[in-house]
Amino acid sequence: IRAPGLYPMLENTPLADALAAAxxxxxxxxxxxxxxxxxxPNPALTGQVTRVSLGGGAGAGAKLVSPRQSLRIPRREDALDTGPVLLLGExxxxxxxxxxxxxxxxxxIARAGGLTPEAFPYGAVFTRESVRQRQQEGFARTARDLESSLVQLAAGQALPGARGGTSDVGGAMKAGRELAATLREARAAGRVVVEANPVILLARPDLDMLVEPGDVIAMPKRPQDVTVVGAVQNPGSLPFRQGWRAxxxxxxxxxxxxxxxTSRAFVVLPNGEAAPAGQGFFQGGGPPLVPGSLVMLPQDPAPFETWGYVRDMTQILGQLTISSAALAVIAREARRSP
Structure with a gap:
């Protein structure tokens, strides 16, 4: 039904007229x-319903409906997995x-005429609503866990995995509040790591993702830069340099x-995967980066050592960074697409 909802209805209204109103x-x-x-209509059975057979075919529209009835038109079986998908960019x-x-x-991709010569399939952003909802719930759950830890910390209780002694409780409280607020305000992207190169998909059909209604695929142009964010002096994008590492x-x-x-620096690759920048990367460790990569240098996690939250910080920052980068690509390609 195009406009489902509640509608005023007279007794014995033809079904066709009721559907037209919606x-x-x-x-x-x-x-x-x-x-x-x-x-x-039995007061003793309030809230119960009974099904009425309307039959099908052309005669169904002549059936009569009345107030206090509920009408549902199911999807055709051959349309259960159908719906719109959105392709943006190249x-x-x-x-x-x-x-x-x-x-x-x-x-x-083939129905959309394939990719342009400028397309960068390694950086394709594929998002799915069901994944976005799970990620958003994960952000909210982590924020609740942090806030629960803050309550315990304020009450002077020891926390599982916490380090005792000289930890800065005040710094932990401040850092925890800031991170919880960031998680509550963050928008999950629902990004799924996929292979979007038609040549590779032809050779590797096992990598060819089933598409679902509501999916969005944003195909960027081949980038010429690498972005550095976090605890650096001048965060931003830099021209790509062949062979450079994080x-x-x-x-x-x-x-x-x-x-x-520096020990927890990580790289978000163009396809959405996150990886450590490399053990001892300041001594030349870690692989050379590809165009479109994002380097994240986290803050010192010392405040979080008060409650033993350090082990989760890189994962949390990675999820936030991946979502932010994916949403930026989608927004950019949406502006460029006709």
Whole structure:
């Protein structure tokens, strides 16, 4: 139904008129199996309903409906996995496409005319609503855990895994409040790491992702920079340099701040995967970076040692950074797409 909701209805209104008031049935609606429920008129059975058979086919529209009834038009079985997907950026014909049941990423890309010569499939951002919801719930859950720890800390209770002694409780409280607020305000992207290169998908069909209604695929242009964020003197984007590692990009950004935690620096690759920058990367460790990479240098985690939260900090920062980067790509490609 195009505009589902509550509608005033007279006794014995033709079903066709009731549906017209709600905007009609969409192309995916199954008029062969309309579902009508009415309340049982026995006061002792308040809240119970009974199903009414409307039959199907052309005669269904002539059936009569009345107030206090509920009408549901199910989807056709062949349309259960169909719906819109959105392609943004460097596709030859970007835009919205109606998904076919069982369609895979390579097929959707082919329907959009393939990729432009400037496309960078290694940096494709593929987002899914169900994943976004789980990530958003994870942010909220972590914020609640932090706030619970703050309450215990304020009450002078020992926390599991906490270090005793000289920990800065005041610093821990402040850092915990700031991180909890950041998590509550953060927008999850729902990014899924996928292979989006049609040539690779042709050779490796096992990597060809099934697409779901509501998925968004943003295909960026080939980047020419590497971004450095976090506890550096001058965060921002730098021109890509062949063979440079994370340490060299950090130095080119003015170097690490005094309270940076260089041992937990990590890199977000263009495809959304996160990896440590490399053990001892300031001595030349870690692999050379590719264009479009993002280097994150976290703050010193000492405040969080008060409650033993250090082991989770890199994962939390990684999730926030990946979501932020993915949303930035989607927003940029949405502005560029017609």
């Amino acid at each position: 905007g009609g049935v969409t192309a995916l609606g199954n008029m062969a199996a309309p579902d009508l429920a009415r309340e049982v 596709f030859r014909n970007p835009g919205g496409y109606e998904l076919r049941r069982g369609e895979r990423l390579s097929e959707v 340490a060299e990009y950090i130095e080119a950004s003015g170097g690490a701040q005094r309270f940076a935690d």
